[in-house]
Amino acid sequence: MTTTPLRKDAARNWDRIVAVARALVDEGTPLQLNDVAKRVGVGVGTVYRHFATPEALLETVAAPSLEALAAYGAAAVADPDPWRGFEGFLARTVEAQVGDAALAPVTAAGADALPRTTELKAALRETGGILFERARDAGVLRPGVTAADLMPLMCGVAYAVEVHGPGTGDPDRVATAHRYLGMLLGGLRAPDRRD
Amino acid sequence: MTTTPLRKDAARNWDRIVAVARALVDEGTPLQLNDVAKRVGVGVGTVYRHFATPEALLETVAAPSLEALAAYGAAAVADPDPWRGFEGFLARTVEAQVGDAALAPVTAAGADALPRTTELKAALRETGGILFERARDAGVLRPGVTAADLMPLMCGVAYAVEVHGPGTGDPDRVATAHRYLGMLLGGLRAPDRRD
Amino acid sequence: MTTTPLRKDAARNWDRIVAVARALVDEGTPLQLNDVAKRVGVGVGTVYRHFATPEALLETVAAPSLEALAAYGAAAVADPDPWRGFEGFLARTVEAQVGDAALAPVTAAGADALPRTTELKAALRETGGILFERARDAGVLRPGVTAADLMPLMCGVAYAVEVHGPGTGDPDRVATAHRYLGMLLGGLRAPDRRD
Amino acid sequence: MTTTPLRKDAARNWDRIVAVARALVDEGTPLQLNDVAKRVGVGVGTVYRHFATPEALLETVAAPSLEALAAYGAAAVADPDPWRGFEGFLARTVEAQVGDAALAPVTAAGADALPRTTELKAALRETGGILFERARDAGVLRPGVTAADLMPLMCGVAYAVEVHGPGTGDPDRVATAHRYLGMLLGGLRAPDRRD
DNA sequence: CATGAATGAGCCTTCATTCAT
DNA sequence: AATGAATGAAGGCTCATTCAT
Numbered sequence: 001m002t003t004t005p006l007r008k009d010a011a012r013n014w015d016r017i018v019a020v021a022r023a024l025v026d027e028g029t030p031l032q033l034n035d036v037a038k039r040v041g042v043g044v045g046t047v048y049r050h051f052a053t054p055e056a057l058l059e060t061v062a063a064p065s066l067e068a069l070a071a072y073g074a075a076a077v078a079d080p081d082p083w084r085g086f087e088g089f090l091a092r093t094v095e096a097q098v099g100d101a102a103l104a105p106v107t108a109a110g111a112d113a114l115p116r117t118t119e120l121k122a123a124l125r126e127t128g129g130i131l132f133e134r135a136r137d138a139g140v141l142r143p144g145v146t147a148a149d150l151m152p153l154m155c156g157v158a159y160a161v162e163v164h165g166p167g168t169g170d171p172d173r174v175a176t177a178h179r180y181l182g183m184l185l186g187g188l189r190a191p192d193r194r195d
Numbered sequence: 196m197t198t199t200p201l202r203k204d205a206a207r208n209w210d211r212i213v214a215v216a217r218a219l220v221d222e223g224t225p226l227q228l229n230d231v232a233k234r235v236g237v238g239v240g241t242v243y244r245h246f247a248t249p250e251a252l253l254e255t256v257a258a259p260s261l262e263a264l265a266a267y268g269a270a271a272v273a274d275p276d277p278w279r280g281f282e283g284f285l286a287r288t289v290e291a292q293v294g295d296a297a298l299a300p301v302t303a304a305g306a307d308a309l310p311r312t313t314e315l316k317a318a319l320r321e322t323g324g325i326l327f328e329r330a331r332d333a334g335v336l337r338p339g340v341t342a343a344d345l346m347p348l349m350c351g352v353a354y355a356v357e358v359h360g361p362g363t364g365d366p367d368r369v370a371t372a373h374r375y376l377g378m379l380l381g382g383l384r385a386p387d388r389r390d
Numbered sequence: 391m392t393t394t395p396l397r398k399d400a401a402r403n404w405d406r407i408v409a410v411a412r413a414l415v416d417e418g419t420p421l422q423l424n425d426v427a428k429r430v431g432v433g434v435g436t437v438y439r440h441f442a443t444p445e446a447l448l449e450t451v452a453a454p455s456l457e458a459l460a461a462y463g464a465a466a467v468a469d470p471d472p473w474r475g476f477e478g479f480l481a482r483t484v485e486a487q488v489g490d491a492a493l494a495p496v497t498a499a500g501a502d503a504l505p506r507t508t509e510l511k512a513a514l515r516e517t518g519g520i521l522f523e524r525a526r527d528a529g530v531l532r533p534g535v536t537a538a539d540l541m542p543l544m545c546g547v548a549y550a551v552e553v554h555g556p557g558t559g560d561p562d563r564v565a566t567a568h569r570y571l572g573m574l575l576g577g578l579r580a581p582d583r584r585d
Numbered sequence: 586m587t588t589t590p591l592r593k594d595a596a597r598n599w600d601r602i603v604a605v606a607r608a609l610v611d612e613g614t615p616l617q618l619n620d621v622a623k624r625v626g627v628g629v630g631t632v633y634r635h636f637a638t639p640e641a642l643l644e645t646v647a648a649p650s651l652e653a654l655a656a657y658g659a660a661a662v663a664d665p666d667p668w669r670g671f672e673g674f675l676a677r678t679v680e681a682q683v684g685d686a687a688l689a690p691v692t693a694a695g696a697d698a699l700p701r702t703t704e705l706k707a708a709l710r711e712t713g714g715i716l717f718e719r720a721r722d723a724g725v726l727r728p729g730v731t732a733a734d735l736m737p738l739m740c741g742v743a744y745a746v747e748v749h750g751p752g753t754g755d756p757d758r759v760a761t762a763h764r765y766l767g768m769l770l771g772g773l774r775a776p777d778r779r780d
Numbered sequence: 781c782a783t784g785a786a787t788g789a790g791c792c793t794t795c796a797t798t799c800a801t
Numbered sequence: 802a803a804t805g806a807a808t809g810a811a812g813g814c815t816c817a818t819t820c821a822t
Contacts, residue, residue: 009802009803010802010803013802032794032795032796033795033796033797034795034796034797034805035795037804037805042803042804043805043806044798044804044805044806045798045799045802045803045805046802046803046804046805048796048797048798049802049803053796054796108358140384141384142378142382142384144374144377144378145378148359149359149374149375149378151358152355152356152357152359152360152375153355153375153378155354155355155358156351156352156353156354156355156356156375157351158351159351159354160347160348160350160351160354161347162303162347163302163303163346163347163350164343164344164347180344180347180351183337183339183340183344183348183379183382184378184379185384186337186382186384187384189278189335189336189337189380189381202783202784202822203822204785204786204821204822205784205785205786208786227811227812227813228812228813229811229812229813230812237786238786238787238789239787239788239813240786240787240788240814240816241787243814243815244785244786245785399781399782400781400782422815422816422817423817423818424816424817424818425816427783427784432782432784433782433783433784434783434784434785434818434819435781435782435783435784436784438817438818438819439782443817443818444817473774498748530774531774532768532771532772532774534764534767535768538749539745539749539764539765539768541748542746542747542748542749542765543765545745546741546742546744546746546748546765549740549741549745550734550737550738550740550741550744551737551741552693552737553692553736553737553740554737569729569734570734570737570738572729573729573730573734573738573769574772575772575774576727576772576774577727577769577770577771577772577774579668579725579726579727579770579771579772592801592804592805592806594800594801594806595805595806598806598807617791617792618791618792618793619790619791619792619793620791622809627807627808628807628809628810629792629793629808629809630793630794630795630809631806631807631808631809633793633794634805634806639792
């Protein structure tokens with residue numbers, strides 16, 4: 001965890017690279033380190049020095065969203081209402097996924113490029129697990145679900161939003177994400193119906 | 196619908212190309228026409244003659260699954276129980292998606308390379324719509340869902356299965372798909388709980 | 391010169407191929423035998439049977455223009471006014487070149503694909519030679535020009551028209567061709583000036 | 586006009602690429618960047634880095650001729666004799682076209698790949714225009730010609746030389762070019778003849 | 781004679797990554 | 802540290818021509 005602090009100019013480059021990468025991600029352009037370097041106005045080598053692979057850069061771009069999610073999760077755990085904490089966390093998760101194009105690939109990737117990413121993903125899984133268990137123990141969850149299903153399901157909701165409609169950045173996307181999450185939570189089937 | 200029948204030798208190549216493509220799709224290799232040609236043992240031109248683009252080949256590979264799904268859908272419409280028809284169709288849909296790696300890209304693609312694909316997708320949407328309306332009219336669906344949500348939701352379920360675990364072909368995948376579909380239909384939330 | 395007469399159906403194909411090729415030339419599409427075959431609705435083999443190479447087809451397409459020019463030339467030779475005969479022939483030549491996109495490549499080509507083309511070109515050279523000599527002997531030509539310069543100069547005029555402006559088919563082209571030919575005949579320099 | 590100076594090694598490659606391209610142009614081989622790379626002994630990417638398209642390379646190869654022509658034009662404008670300036674410029678122009686196979690395609694191309702090419706072509710047009718107007722105002726030009734005709738006519742002369750005979754590089758070509766230009770300037774028709 | 785499937789060399793272009801400067 | 806030139810494998814696609822049917 002102890003990283004040698006960057007020299008001031010190096011830190012400045014780091015920031016500019018990440019900012020440009022963020023902009024590229026937002027506009028849907030695939031991250032190419034050559035391209036990033038050109039836009040930042042530094043050499044490719046500099047970008048490679050800071051980020052060994054495109055994935056590392058992408059994970060760095062995604063990190064703030066993951067951090068924010070983790071922070072929210074920590075607060076949700078403190079919520080006295082188990083369901084509200086659980087639901088809120090899931091809502092934030094899908095909001096983040098549909099609002100930040102960097103998240104989907106990072107979340108779905110099998111291997112992480114940065115240890116920090118692995119930590120964050122683990123923390124989120126952990127938080128999700130805690131919230132899940134609290135909810136389950138409170139009896140507000142249907143049986144059959146496990147904590148390990150949460151991440152895939154949230155990715156699924158985000159993907160459904162993707163398939164449904166307009167590209168990242170459209171305001172409707174968040175509404176759709178909430179609708180879809182609501183469906184998953186409440187079920188598509190009318191509650192009074194029993195087979 | 197009347198296609199000039201291929202000469203015997205051409206038909207043989209067509210079959211071999213599709214077979215190789217199917218194998219590549221199954222092993223997760225991206226479809227590259229040069230590559231396909233090499234593996235089939237024909238010239239690139241032959242592959243291009245049969246399939247103008249990688250998408251056309253992929254859609255051809257995916258077609259049987261789509262056809263089977265459409266056939267099932269036609270039968271489901273005849274099911275006297277609206278819910279069973281609806282649920283069965285969705286189940287088949289996610290099974291297909293999870294069992295055939297060619298489906299996800301074809302389903303998610305905005306533009307189709309082959310008219311047949313467009314027809315099949317339209318037919319599936321149509322069938323889904325009919326089953327959906329029957330279920331809704333029978334009062335077995337929660338309000339707030341629309342027919343246009345079905346396709347995205349099924350894609351979402353399939354994607355969740357993908358994120359969850361083992362690659363295409365694993366038998367567990369179908370079980371997981373059923374579990375996830377069940378969650379979506381019934382809701383994650385315990386039915387007796389009301390906010 | 392004795393060609394086995396074609397069977398009726400073969401002759402029909404020959405005609406249709408040439409007609410399609412003419413249309414392609416007129417619209418500026420490069421002549422590709424596969425393409426021609428597709429548009430005619432015959433197999434490539436058939437086209438190849440009739441025309442061994444793209445050049446042979448192009449020369450066949452160009453032939454009528456060359457024939458017409460040759461016929462005009464024969465008449466021009468009979469003109470009692472040597473200058474008028476000469477000038478008229480050149481005018482027709484450049485008109486043909488700017489009006490028929492098939493001519494430029496055929497005229498400029500070093501080797502001919504068809505004997506008929508060689509004959510026609512020779513005939514035109516011959517006619518040009520006669521007209522040239524008549525004009526020269528009548529003293530209406532400046533010294534320094536030779537008969538062998540005529541063909542290149544006419545090609546040059548046609549090319550100048552090409553560089554100048556709108557593509558084949560535009561009515562202005564003929565006017566421009568006449569203007570340029572007029573410049574060549576009369577000279578750019580004011581006639582009263584002597585160095 | 587301020588271009589970042591290339592690094593020494595890069596400049597060396599640039600030079601070698603242009604030199605090879607020049608040789609290819611001289612021997613009439615069409616410019617293919619892969620081919621150029623192979624002959625220079627560098628990777629394709631290197632050639633693409635320096636010249637984004639074959640046209641850009643060709644224009645670079647042609648540039649010195651255009652520069653020389655522009656320089657000559659600037660001097661010609663200073664010539665006290667309007668006709669001599671005009672004629673000299675045209676003579677240099679056809680000499681250049683006939684001596685450098687890179688010029689014809691660059692001159693005839695509608696769109697330029699390099700801004701420098703556009704500048705040079707504009708400068709030449711401008712110079713031609715000035716020389717033309719001086720000559721016209723001095724009364725040494727026949728009416729009916731416009732400045733916009735000069736470029737096409739010079740291209741036409743060069744093309745006529747091409748059609749006439751031996752390939753680029755042959756010494757006779759220049760002589761022929763002068764002959765043809767002379768014909769254009771003085772007219773093919775004997776001066777004493779009036780219709 | 782006609783067919784049209786097959787061929788495959790050939791050309792273009794991109795981009796992740798390395799390494800000399 | 803930073804630079805950015807160089808690399809070259811990789812992939813895409815076209816088209817003139819042949820030859821089995």
